[in-house]
Amino acid sequence: MFETYWDPVWLTLKLATTTTVLLLLIGTPIAWWLARTRHWLRQPIAAVVALPLVLPPTVLGFYLLLVMGPEGWVGQMTQSLGIGLLPFTFEGLVVASVIYSLPFTVQPLQNAFEAVGEGFMEVASTLRAAPWDRFLFVAVPLARNGFLTAAVLTFAHTIGEFGVILMIGGNIPGETKVLSVAIYDHVESLEYTEAHWLSAGMVVFSFVVLVTLYALNGKARSGAIR
Amino acid sequence: MTASNTIRARFQCTFPGFGLDVDLTLPGTGITGLFGHSGCGKTTLLRCMAGLQGASGTMTVLGEPWQTETFIRPVHKRPLAYVFQETHLFPHLSVRKNLEFGYRRIPAGNRQIGFDDAVRWLGLESHLDRMPVGLSGGERQRVAIARALLTSPRLLLMDEPLSALDLNSKQEILPYLERLHDTLAIPIIYVSHSTEEVARLADHIVMMTEGRVVAQGPLRETLAGIDNPFRVQDDAGALLEGQIIDLDEYWHLALFRFDGGQLWLRCDHRVKPGDQVRVRVLARDVSLALTEHSDQSIQNLVPAVIDQIDPDVAPGISLVRLLAGTTPLLSRLTSRAVAQLGLEPGMNVWMQVKSVALVA
Numbered sequence: 001m002f003e004t005y006w007d008p009v010w011l012t013l014k015l016a017t018t019t020t021v022l023l024l025l026i027g028t029p030i031a032w033w034l035a036r037t038r039h040w041l042r043q044p045i046a047a048v049v050a051l052p053l054v055l056p057p058t059v060l061g062f063y064l065l066l067v068m069g070p071e072g073w074v075g076q077m078t079q080s081l082g083i084g085l086l087p088f089t090f091e092g093l094v095v096a097s098v099i100y101s102l103p104f105t106v107q108p109l110q111n112a113f114e115a116v117g118e119g120f121m122e123v124a125s126t127l128r129a130a131p132w133d134r135f136l137f138v139a140v141p142l143a144r145n146g147f148l149t150a151a152v153l154t155f156a157h158t159i160g161e162f163g164v165i166l167m168i169g170g171n172i173p174g175e176t177k178v179l180s181v182a183i184y185d186h187v188e189s190l191e192y193t194e195a196h197w198l199s200a201g202m203v204v205f206s207f208v209v210l211v212t213l214y215a216l217n218g219k220a221r222s223g224a225i226r
Numbered sequence: 227m228t229a230s231n232t233i234r235a236r237f238q239c240t241f242p243g244f245g246l247d248v249d250l251t252l253p254g255t256g257i258t259g260l261f262g263h264s265g266c267g268k269t270t271l272l273r274c275m276a277g278l279q280g281a282s283g284t285m286t287v288l289g290e291p292w293q294t295e296t297f298i299r300p301v302h303k304r305p306l307a308y309v310f311q312e313t314h315l316f317p318h319l320s321v322r323k324n325l326e327f328g329y330r331r332i333p334a335g336n337r338q339i340g341f342d343d344a345v346r347w348l349g350l351e352s353h354l355d356r357m358p359v360g361l362s363g364g365e366r367q368r369v370a371i372a373r374a375l376l377t378s379p380r381l382l383l384m385d386e387p388l389s390a391l392d393l394n395s396k397q398e399i400l401p402y403l404e405r406l407h408d409t410l411a412i413p414i415i416y417v418s419h420s421t422e423e424v425a426r427l428a429d430h431i432v433m434m435t436e437g438r439v440v441a442q443g444p445l446r447e448t449l450a451g452i453d454n455p456f457r458v459q460d461d462a463g464a465l466l467e468g469q470i471i472d473l474d475e476y477w478h479l480a481l482f483r484f485d486g487g488q489l490w491l492r493c494d495h496r497v498k499p500g501d502q503v504r505v506r507v508l509a510r511d512v513s514l515a516l517t518e519h520s521d522q523s524i525q526n527l528v529p530a531v532i533d534q535i536d537p538d539v540a541p542g543i544s545l546v547r548l549l550a551g552t553t554p555l556l557s558r559l560t561s562r563a564v565a566q567l568g569l570e571p572g573m574n575v576w577m578q579v580k581s582v583a584l585v586a
Binding site: 119120122123124125126127128129130131133134137138141142144 | 276278300301302303306308312314316317318327328331332374377
């Protein structure tokens with residue numbers, strides 16, 4: 001009994017952490033590019049990044065299943081690389097979560113980078129800082145709040161993921177059975193007590209995350225005026 | 227001027243509704259004032275010089291190419307410093323860390339300006355551990371100037387460093403700028419729309435209108451040039467350099483001597499005998515007489531020779547260029563007065579100077 005409680009919790013935390021770390025690495029250059037470019041591809045790319053916000057998770061899951069399946073091009077590629085197929089594995093969930101939560105990383109970061117503005121970067125370049133130097137020592141510290149918001153939102157959003165996971169991950173204990181799926185399972189089998197424990201836990205967790213986020217943002221804002 | 231001690235800038239670029247087209251050779255020492263109304267392209271030109279703004283052209287500083295037809299050196303590899311109108315102090319760094327930002331990025335062997343020297347010159351000793359948000363406008367600009375100097379630049383570019391400041395902060399900064407001019411050998415290009423600032427600080431001046439250079443040269447000659455395109459303004463006038471030689475405490479006057487004569491100024495407590503000062507005489511404050519009258523209210527009478535007479539752009543007005551010794555001055559008269567007095571180039575006249583302003 002104890003095992004079945006903690007397996008999904010542990011798996012969910014592992015998925016959310018992996019996704020958040022990967023997304024910060026992938027999302028930062030995308031957000032940086034979107035915040036500064038005047039390229040005509042800017043709007044189309046911004047729209048692609050935002051797609052997961054509006055699409056039903058089932059649509060996303062359906063296409064991911066096709067693309068990563070034995071007939072899909074990603075599936076063919078992973079098979080020829082000897083990795084096998086991604087659907088119904090933890091790695092498959094990570095790929096899906098990264099795509100699903102992309103806007104929650106990119107948008108706060110993009111806003112933060114836009115707020116840094118060109119002025120500070122120009123000053124840094126006149127003070128002999130090369131592009132990487134400017135990015136690391138001026139843009140990143142000034143966009144610190146954006147990184148915090150992006151990380152917290154991505155983490156929380158991945159934990160709340162359900163539709164995509166059900167579509168491409170199914171319900172394999174210890175491999176793809178995350179919290180939201182476990183709750184669904186319990187309800188299906190009329191195990192309301194177990195469903196209550198997990199659901200109430202999620203409510204408390206989400207509340208704590210959001211309160212922390214707002215508190216941190218508020219503190220940073222008043223810090224700027226101090 | 228040879229290539230190794232000049233700054234050569236040639237730029238062309240077009241934007242919607244605005245074009246820049248300049249070809250300048252500037253002295254490699256002293257302060258060059260880049261002067262003109264807002265929108266004339268002076269800031270754009272400065273940004274082109276720094277490499278912050280892309281433009282086709284060439285830029286050579288003291289013999290070192292910064293931009294040629296085929297190559298553009300990135301901004302962070304140019305030995306320049308730039309002081310922006312908005313100071314852009316890094317808000318996440320203390321004053322000390324702001325100052326160290328550029329300083330630590332140049333090799334120790336290339337540092338010609340010491341950290342403590344810059345801090346002392348700009349009076350920042352007691353502010354080092356403060357954060358930028360707590361500083362006043364004047365203090366922020368002093369930090370920005372020190373931060374720029376600490377990169378030991380070969381060229382210092384300043385974009386209206388005083389325009390965002392109130393009058394008190396301006397008065398606070400100006401002495402520091404004057405001291406830089408006297409202590410450092412670094413050439414400075416100083417963008418401003420204020421005649422006062424340029425007159426007080428600059429040695430050389432470039433006047434711009436609509437993206438083009440319309441006049442340039444040593445400050446004194448250029449401001450008093452009869453072909454100066456700014457003569458239609460009410461503030462057309464000449465700039466005199468000289469020394470305070472006497473004070474009249476009772477009448478609150480100071481006697482100013484320049485190459486070509488003497489003038490009484492209304493004195494405030496800032497000047498004392500021996501001070502080198504700059505004085506501005508506006509063309510509208512100079513009238514001319516054929517003989518030396520003393521039965522009138524105007525105290526300042528200076529003999530001069532008429533050099534040139536041109537019609538002003540305003541109808542019925544003439545602009546007369548005079549030489550007192552070697553010093554050029556301007557007088558703005560009605561054309562009828564010029565005709566009735568029979569003024570002609572080469573005539574000896576008396577200038578009656580109604581008002582003289584100490585440039586400060």
